[in-house]
Amino acid sequence: MTVHPNSLHARDIAHVLHPYTNAKTHESDGPMVISHGEGIYVFDDEGNRYIEALSGLFCASLGFSEERLVEAATQQMRKLPFYHTFGHKSNEPVVELAEKLLALSPVPMSKVFFANSGSEANDTAMKLVWYYHNAIGKPNKKKIISRVKAYHGVTIASASLTGLPNNHRDFDLPIDRVIHTECPGLYRFGKDGETEEEFATRCAQALEDLIQREGADTIAAFFAEPVMVSGGCIVPPRTYFDKIQEVLRKHDILLIADEVICGFGRTGNMFGCETFGLQPDMITMAKQLSAAYQPISALMINDKVYRAIVDESGKIGTFGHGFTYGGHPVPAAVALETLKIYEERDIVGHVRRIAPRFQAGLRKLGEHPLVGEARGVGLVGTLELVKDKRTKETFDPGLGVAVYAGKRAQAHGMITRSIGDNFNLCPPLIINEAQIDEMMEKAQLALDDTLRWVEAGHPTA
Numbered sequence: 001m002t003v004h005p006n007s008l009h010a011r012d013i014a015h016v017l018h019p020y021t022n023a024k025t026h027e028s029d030g031p032m033v034i035s036h037g038e039g040i041y042v043f044d045d046e047g048n049r050y051i052e053a054l055s056g057l058f059c060a061s062l063g064f065s066e067e068r069l070v071e072a073a074t075q076q077m078r079k080l081p082f083y084h085t086f087g088h089k090s091n092e093p094v095v096e097l098a099e100k101l102l103a104l105s106p107v108p109m110s111k112v113f114f115a116n117s118g119s120e121a122n123d124t125a126m127k128l129v130w131y132y133h134n135a136i137g138k139p140n141k142k143k144i145i146s147r148v149k150a151y152h153g154v155t156i157a158s159a160s161l162t163g164l165p166n167n168h169r170d171f172d173l174p175i176d177r178v179i180h181t182e183c184p185g186l187y188r189f190g191k192d193g194e195t196e197e198e199f200a201t202r203c204a205q206a207l208e209d210l211i212q213r214e215g216a217d218t219i220a221a222f223f224a225e226p227v228m229v230s231g232g233c234i235v236p237p238r239t240y241f242d243k244i245q246e247v248l249r250k251h252d253i254l255l256i257a258d259e260v261i262c263g264f265g266r267t268g269n270m271f272g273c274e275t276f277g278l279q280p281d282m283i284t285m286a287k288q289l290s291a292a293y294q295p296i297s298a299l300m301i302n303d304k305v306y307r308a309i310v311d312e313s314g315k316i317g318t319f320g321h322g323f324t325y326g327g328h329p330v331p332a333a334v335a336l337e338t339l340k341i342y343e344e345r346d347i348v349g350h351v352r353r354i355a356p357r358f359q360a361g362l363r364k365l366g367e368h369p370l371v372g373e374a375r376g377v378g379l380v381g382t383l384e385l386v387k388d389k390r391t392k393e394t395f396d397p398g399l400g401v402a403v404y405a406g407k408r409a410q411a412h413g414m415i416t417r418s419i420g421d422n423f424n425l426c427p428p429l430i431i432n433e434a435q436i437d438e439m440m441e442k443a444q445l446a447l448d449d450t451l452r453w454v455e456a457g458h459p460t461a
């Protein structure tokens with residue numbers, strides 16, 4: 001590609017380090033510059049239109065042109081563009097948002113702590129797990145269990161919870177105190193002929209065995225996304241969370257639900273906890289909380305955890321944790337307006353009504369020769385690409401088959417994001433039926449192109 005030295009592309013290559021990007025190929029390929037958005041579509045700087053089939057990064061639930069959110073931010077910026085919540089200070093949007101979130105919570109919760117990203121919310125939850133156990137006089141109960149293929153973020157602590165090799169490799173992670181148990185993905189980890197229930201029982205037994213090996217009095221908490229989206233849209237097998245929670249309760253282990261993607265309607269309920277029956281002690285959320293128009297995350301804690309914080313911070317003299325922009329009034333005002341829109345437009349009801357069409361389209365694509373399994377729930381799903389449908393044999397990861405499929409989708413006017421072998425679809429919640437069909441047609445074209453490329457021996461040009 002020839003790029004003018006003063007173009008945005010050249011300046012990007014010269015100056016920007018991109019997250020989750022191969023820095024080497026970026027030097028030759030450069031960026032795709034997105035200039036504006038309209039509903040579920042975004043446009044690049046050459047005027048090409050794309051369906052944003054991943055809601056950006058699983059977050060732009062209301063699409064890319066919701067004026068009410070622009071207005072909410074503008075008004076709040078005029079009134080109070082910044083204030084913090086340190087040292088007993090507060091502001092109106094933060095109080096209202098906390099009240100609203102507690103009212104929406106799928107289980108009784110006591111307080112809300114605000115941060116800026118999903119990683120920070122999970123990092124905070126980990127710190128509170130430790131603070132809590134020190135406060136209640138169980139200083140040895142500190143290890144945290146997460147799952148293989150989990151995604152909880154990229155800070156040192158949350159990346160340690162994440163169970164994906166590329167988030168650990170050469171970063172010297174995970175830290176000790178974090179251990180990983182079985183991934184509940186039946187397609188990859190189930191045994192031949194195993195039912196969902198049998199597999200769930202085996203996962204719970206594996207958790208029990210891990211706890212026994214480590215010593216129950218050393219295990220503090222278990223982190224789980226209701227659906228492990230980044231790990232490959234792994235929908236838990238039936239009875240999984242009932243069985244897991246039985247083990248956790250038996251050993252007095254806290255449950256933290258990571259609702260960063262599932263929260264706010266994605267799975268067909270306000271929270272993934274409702275869809276899959278989780279009863280957590282803490283809930284982390286971000287992304288769709290503000291429809292992605294402003295960075296904001298939140299952590300809800302139950303009264304048991306809160307009481308310990310009250311006692312401990314009373315003893316120490318402060319609760320020594322907080323981010324400058326946690327409790328920022330502008331993102332809080334935007335989040336409040338987002339929640340109002342969800343309610344007024346019955347976004348959760350819309351997801352429920354439209355999800356069957358999305359899931360049917362996904363299952364239809366599951367018949368494609370490249371697709372080993374199509375799976376999902378609500379308005380999130382994945383197509384797991386395989387070399388051999390019958391044996392589930394995977395492609396050589398070096399070929400980047402799913403990434404190639406993503407590039408072909410882009411050529412057909414659809415942006416998605418492939419992670420590993422998974423071609424993911426997670427459209428804005430406002431998508432309509434015709435747009436779902438359009439998205440599936442483009443996915444079909446991308447898969448057909450990819451199959452031809454594979455059959456031709458994956459030429460590089």
Ligand SMILES: Cc1ncc(COP(=O)(O)O)c(C=O)c1O
Nearest residue numbers: 117118119151152153225260261
């Ligand atoms: C389930 C889950 N938790 C946490 C995070 C981290 O959020 P952030 O990128 O805002 O730090 C993500 C991001 O994709 C996520 O999917």
